[in-house]
Amino acid sequence: MIKEYPKEDIKVIWDMSKCTHSANCARGLPTVFKPKEKPWIQTENDTRENIIAQVNKCPSGALAIKFT
Numbered sequence: 001m002i003k004e005y006p007k008e009d010i011k012v013i014w015d016m017s018k019c020t021h022s023a024n025c026a027r028g029l030p031t032v033f034k035p036k037e038k039p040w041i042q043t044e045n046d047t048r049e050n051i052i053a054q055v056n057k058c059p060s061g062a063l064a065i066k067f068t
């Protein structure tokens with residue numbers, strides 16, 4: 001399952017089937033990536049730039065950025 005979380009001119013894409021639950025995202029940007037909450041990605045809580053930087057550190061490729 002693939003989910004999308006919009007932020008200004010981008011969308012954070014999360015592919016659940018690729019996620020290895022390493023929690024890198026939750027450690028790196030805990031205000032945005034909150035595995036215990038719904039929605040678990042809360043793009044309103046940090047800047048577009050910080051979110052893009054963290055998405056690019058996802059080790060499995062489960063997270064991606066789509067420019068809209």
Ligand code: SF4
Nearest residue numbers: 019020022023025058
């Ligand atoms: S960093 Fe990527 S692989 Fe790790 S929990 Fe987050 S989305 Fe899943």
